[in-house]
Amino acid sequence: MFNTHQMKEINYKAFVTKELDSSFTNSVEELSTVLLKENDLLVKVSYSSLNYKDALSASGNKGVTREYPHTPGIDAVGEVVESNSSEFKIGEKIVVTGYDLGMNTSGGFGQYISIPANWAVSLPKNLSEAEAMSIGTAGLTAGLCVRKLLMNDLTPDSGDILVTGATGGVGSVAVMVLSKLGFKVTALTGKANQIEYLRSLGASSVLMRSEMEDQGKPLQKGVYQGGVDTVGGNILSNFISQTSQRGVITCCGNVASDKLQTSVFPFILRGVSLIGIDSAESLLEVKKEIWNNFSNDWKLDLAKITKEVDLESLSEEVEKILGGNQVGRIRVNLG
Numbered sequence: 001m002f003n004t005h006q007m008k009e010i011n012y013k014a015f016v017t018k019e020l021d022s023s024f025t026n027s028v029e030e031l032s033t034v035l036l037k038e039n040d041l042l043v044k045v046s047y048s049s050l051n052y053k054d055a056l057s058a059s060g061n062k063g064v065t066r067e068y069p070h071t072p073g074i075d076a077v078g079e080v081v082e083s084n085s086s087e088f089k090i091g092e093k094i095v096v097t098g099y100d101l102g103m104n105t106s107g108g109f110g111q112y113i114s115i116p117a118n119w120a121v122s123l124p125k126n127l128s129e130a131e132a133m134s135i136g137t138a139g140l141t142a143g144l145c146v147r148k149l150l151m152n153d154l155t156p157d158s159g160d161i162l163v164t165g166a167t168g169g170v171g172s173v174a175v176m177v178l179s180k181l182g183f184k185v186t187a188l189t190g191k192a193n194q195i196e197y198l199r200s201l202g203a204s205s206v207l208m209r210s211e212m213e214d215q216g217k218p219l220q221k222g223v224y225q226g227g228v229d230t231v232g233g234n235i236l237s238n239f240i241s242q243t244s245q246r247g248v249i250t251c252c253g254n255v256a257s258d259k260l261q262t263s264v265f266p267f268i269l270r271g272v273s274l275i276g277i278d279s280a281e282s283l284l285e286v287k288k289e290i291w292n293n294f295s296n297d298w299k300l301d302l303a304k305i306t307k308e309v310d311l312e313s314l315s316e317e318v319e320k321i322l323g324g325n326q327v328g329r330i331r332v333n334l335g
């Protein structure tokens with residue numbers, strides 16, 4: 001045990017974003033200190049993962065990270081090496097996603113993190129550290145969306161499901177989980193060369209993004225019972241208009257736009273529900289429930305959606321995700 005005012009000196013490697021004259025650079029650096037004084041756990045990180053929010057942090061988005069230099073990484077899995085918490089012992093494997101990790105707290109793109117114990121979940125027995133970071137925040141978010149759809153009475157028998165941004169991290173996991181649960185999933189994508197990929201995840205049909213990009217009528221033929229939207233803008237607007245009676249849509253992302261133009265008609269004439277999802281600040285109990293699902297009934301073959309990189313190759317993956325060109329999940333091996 002270390003006392004709460006102690007500072008532990010450790011040498012470790014981290015991916016660091018720096019600000020210079022309003023421009024931002026990324027590099028892998030040797031750092032030498034982890035501040036423990038405010039926190040409960042020191043964790044040696046084995047894997048992290050790349051999420052859209054990490055790319056925003058690594059490119060200087062001050063809505064995500066206020067001060068630089070900074071180590072992004074909103075996800076981490078690893079081993080507790082020091083503990084001031086009665087809940088976690090040294091040697092225990094934990095997973096952490098969201099809260100302030102990687103935003104204004106040094107994140108999982110460093111080999112060590114220092115965090116409050118109430119951000120951490122014990123790594124479920126059926127899940128390896130690598131698998132946990134194939135899931136990461138993107139997968140957890142997909143899981144939270146699916147949880148809400150199920151809680152709101154959607155069943156495989158009540159009609160088709162739409163997943164937008166389907167080749168992305170959230171989209172890929174959402175397609176996999178929903179099809180595993182027996183839903184008939186339509187995957188919306190901008191990538192004509194990824195139709196086979198989406199079918200291999202379980203999508204029963206694939207629709208091109210261009211079909212939903214223009215703002216349509218406020219009430220269109222109701223073809224979906226709901227689903228998962230990761231992109232916002234006109235696509236979400238059309239999604240709402242094409243959702244049938246008592247349908248449910250979960251809204252979690254804004255890759256296309258943070259604007260939403262709609263009308264009250266789908267809500268008052270069809271009883272459609274639009275449910276917001278925020279994974280970062282989800283209750284720890286809910287995160288535990290989702291991790292537990294991923295290690296049991298929702299267990300997935302994640303190899304086909306995962307590319308593993310080291311810290312040195314992370315910059316190019318950041319560019320790719322910012323350009324909307326990423327497919328599946330990027331797992332970061334901290335070595």
Ligand SMILES: NC(=O)c1ccc[n+]([C@@H]2O[C@H](COP(=O)([O-])OP(=O)(O)OC[C@H]3O[C@@H](n4cnc5c(N)ncnc54)[C@H](OP(=O)(O)O)[C@@H]3O)[C@@H](O)[C@H]2O)c1
Nearest residue numbers: 141165166167168169170189190253254255256278279324
């Ligand atoms: N609310 C939360 O708690 C939460 C948690 C995690 C992520 N998010 C948000 O969810 C969104 C998706 O995250 P992610 O990790 O899945 O990102 P991602 O891996 O980059 O996937 C986004 C996907 O959206 C599609 N896309 C890209 N540009 C687009 C455009 N201009 N118009 C329409 N679709 C476009 C692409 O898929 P296709 O080519 O297949 O269409 C892309 O792969 C982001 O906005 C992220 O910030 C929110």
